Amino acid sequence: MENPLLDMPGLPPFGRIQAEHVEPAIDALLARNRARISDLTRGEEPPTWERFIEPLEMLGDTLERAWSPVGHLNAVMNSEALRAAHNACLPKLSAYGTELGQNRELFEGYRAVAAQEHLDATQRQLLNHALRDFHLSGVDLPPEKQARFKEIDQALAGLTAKFAENLLDATHAWSKHLTDEAALAGLPVSARALARQTATQRGEEGWVLTLDFPSYQPVMTYADDRELRQELYEAYVTRASELGPHGGQWDNGPLMEEILALRHEQARLLGFANYAERSLATKMAGTTDEVMGFLNDLADRVAAKAREELAEVRDFARSHNGATEIEPWDLAYYSEKLREQRYAITQEELRPHFPLDRVIEGLFAVLERLFDISIQEVQGVETWHPDVRFFEIRARNPQVSEAAATDKGSHDATVIHQARADEATHGIADSIPDKTAAGQGELRGQFYLDPFARPHKRGGAWMDVCVNRLHTATVDQIPCAYLVCNFTPPVDDQPSLLTHTEVLTLFHECGHGLHHLLTRVDYPAVGGISGVPWDAVELPSQFLENWCWERESLDLISGHVATGAPIPEELFQRLRAAKNFQSAMQMARQLEFALFDFRIHLEYDPARGGRIYEILEEVRDQVAPLKAPAFNRFAHGFSHIFAGGYAAGYYSYKWAEVLSADAFSLFEEKGILDTDTGRAFRQHILEQGGSRDAMELFVAFRGRKPTIDALLRHSGIAA
Numbered sequence: 001m002e003n004p005l006l007d008m009p010g011l012p013p014f015g016r017i018q019a020e021h022v023e024p025a026i027d028a029l030l031a032r033n034r035a036r037i038s039d040l041t042r043g044e045e046p047p048t049w050e051r052f053i054e055p056l057e058m059l060g061d062t063l064e065r066a067w068s069p070v071g072h073l074n075a076v077m078n079s080e081a082l083r084a085a086h087n088a089c090l091p092k093l094s095a096y097g098t099e100l101g102q103n104r105e106l107f108e109g110y111r112a113v114a115a116q117e118h119l120d121a122t123q124r125q126l127l128n129h130a131l132r133d134f135h136l137s138g139v140d141l142p143p144e145k146q147a148r149f150k151e152i153d154q155a156l157a158g159l160t161a162k163f164a165e166n167l168l169d170a171t172h173a174w175s176k177h178l179t180d181e182a183a184l185a186g187l188p189v190s191a192r193a194l195a196r197q198t199a200t201q202r203g204e205e206g207w208v209l210t211l212d213f214p215s216y217q218p219v220m221t222y223a224d225d226r227e228l229r230q231e232l233y234e235a236y237v238t239r240a241s242e243l244g245p246h247g248g249q250w251d252n253g254p255l256m257e258e259i260l261a262l263r264h265e266q267a268r269l270l271g272f273a274n275y276a277e278r279s280l281a282t283k284m285a286g287t288t289d290e291v292m293g294f295l296n297d298l299a300d301r302v303a304a305k306a307r308e309e310l311a312e313v314r315d316f317a318r319s320h321n322g323a324t325e326i327e328p329w330d331l332a333y334y335s336e337k338l339r340e341q342r343y344a345i346t347q348e349e350l351r352p353h354f355p356l357d358r359v360i361e362g363l364f365a366v367l368e369r370l371f372d373i374s375i376q377e378v379q380g381v382e383t384w385h386p387d388v389r390f391f392e393i394r395a396r397n398p399q400v401s402e403a404a405a406t407d408k409g410s411h412d413a414t415v416i417h418q419a420r421a422d423e424a425t426h427g428i429a430d431s432i433p434d435k436t437a438a439g440q441g442e443l444r445g446q447f448y449l450d451p452f453a454r455p456h457k458r459g460g461a462w463m464d465v466c467v468n469r470l471h472t473a474t475v476d477q478i479p480c481a482y483l484v485c486n487f488t489p490p491v492d493d494q495p496s497l498l499t500h501t502e503v504l505t506l507f508h509e510c511g512h513g514l515h516h517l518l519t520r521v522d523y524p525a526v527g528g529i530s531g532v533p534w535d536a537v538e539l540p541s542q543f544l545e546n547w548c549w550e551r552e553s554l555d556l557i558s559g560h561v562a563t564g565a566p567i568p569e570e571l572f573q574r575l576r577a578a579k580n581f582q583s584a585m586q587m588a589r590q591l592e593f594a595l596f597d598f599r600i601h602l603e604y605d606p607a608r609g610g611r612i613y614e615i616l617e618e619v620r621d622q623v624a625p626l627k628a629p630a631f632n633r634f635a636h637g638f639s640h641i642f643a644g645g646y647a648a649g650y651y652s653y654k655w656a657e658v659l660s661a662d663a664f665s666l667f668e669e670k671g672i673l674d675t676d677t678g679r680a681f682r683q684h685i686l687e688q689g690g691s692r693d694a695m696e697l698f699v700a701f702r703g704r705k706p707t708i709d710a711l712l713r714h715s716g717i718a719a
């Protein structure tokens, strides 16, 4: 069978990839990779960078390139057959990954190369990361410890999956059936429709409320019926615990204790003092003291303002509704009323100012000016859906393009991409465009934009890697990305109109995209977003969002759908003012999660157990403006850290925000669209990927280490 996934010299031939190609291709590639790795590790000659590392990078890249369109299509053009094929490959790929991590001979090979001289900084970084990851997978442990390490790995996989399962079951077990619409007073039309639809699906009359977020959240924010809010709150915050309506049925308590104990034991096996220290082994933050200092410092600065914000809600509730005291189930409700009264701004009101085409045009104009690049649409490239658009990024970079022009290998690989694009447009591939088209700079990256929501497409927005940059003596691969959003499609003759939040989303994903596409790093393992620590990877994305809040850039990305006029000053001012509504309370909440997460992993003591609610109580006394009731079992539903990848890493959200705010503050000093500053960001951050220490890169751009001042100022917490 001819298999397009096994024959991809250029971009993926989306029109030809079928579900039946997936498993055979992955099986063939895994078998081939295993055989090649076995040859490489048992070769006669000693391993060197060229003989050992480069071939391994290329093996990994080929597998990734075949898998990328599969994962992507599964997300954006889902079908039963594709999902089955995709899911059938997941355990195979994860087994392969584990196998590599545990491969002692492979580890020895990397170690031998790392001991050699004549390696550049990027190569050193790649080897350091690889050796670190081998160590973290327990490959260098003595046999009995290694056996225990693997045992813990398996046990943790089971326990964390069970945690998520319990939470899901507990969430779905509860619902409230209403037969009188009066009980829904205050709820917006969309929330009522959802409740009605849920009832219909269950074959019931009336309305059904559930603890799923799209049902729960509007009730807490809008329902006038206080008892209803209280009832949902109590059910929600006791899910999967020993308390509440299903108390004890799906209790995550014992699992949480076990998870903490095993993480601690595993960290100790690897030589770390605790799991928090283990978590930082792959992050930008240096020490656990540094993280605690960072969180405590922010908490100190935010606490007073958060209490003030709560007092405002309390006063508002008293004067407008005669409510005596604010309980946790009142907070969102009165906050929303206060917000409406103060700013009278809705996302719907903003839509006519942001027609999608205008936003894209403005976004590119901003990027072109900032980063000294040019972005052009290319017609006729094969995609997976007619809505999808394709773009190329070129950059002026005199030194690099000179070098590339004399490099035969590099030229040929570009041609593959170019010729394919050309072929699709004209049906011929005889005219081969030059990599450096006149005056536009060198071709640096390509990306697909899939903007609209549609059936069989996963919700949300994301950037994903299609092709990595890979540059060796024989290959020069141009990076390619998928940018996926779920905007409202055009209806009749009305173009797609975005809310301001959606504009932020587009900028955010574009930030990730540029990090991948503008990379100058030759090896995928530390190029683009790969090898960038988790607490730094959101820097470019959050950073780019800033341009959605500035008059100068908003004028480029907005234009009224009827008149093309820029956003009126009065609306702009309201938008800016509403941005920081209750920002201190929101930050206090994030800090509560982050401090709790970090401390339970840092302070774990086998003799005393997890002390989960004891520590949560202490953290709440420190940062929470409104005391949670004693029955609140928040931790039992905190799947980010007990079932997801954020254990001792929840602080990353705030850490990256500090970086992005501080990076942006340089533009506030030098000019919002200052090309010199933008070019510096491109060179020091976007082009370097994970090839250098994240702090080193930040300092190279900013001229000093990050400080929290800009974030506090942007959030309206400090002047």
Ligand SMILES: [Zn+2]
Binding pocket: 508, 512, 538, 541
């Ligand atoms: Zn992101």
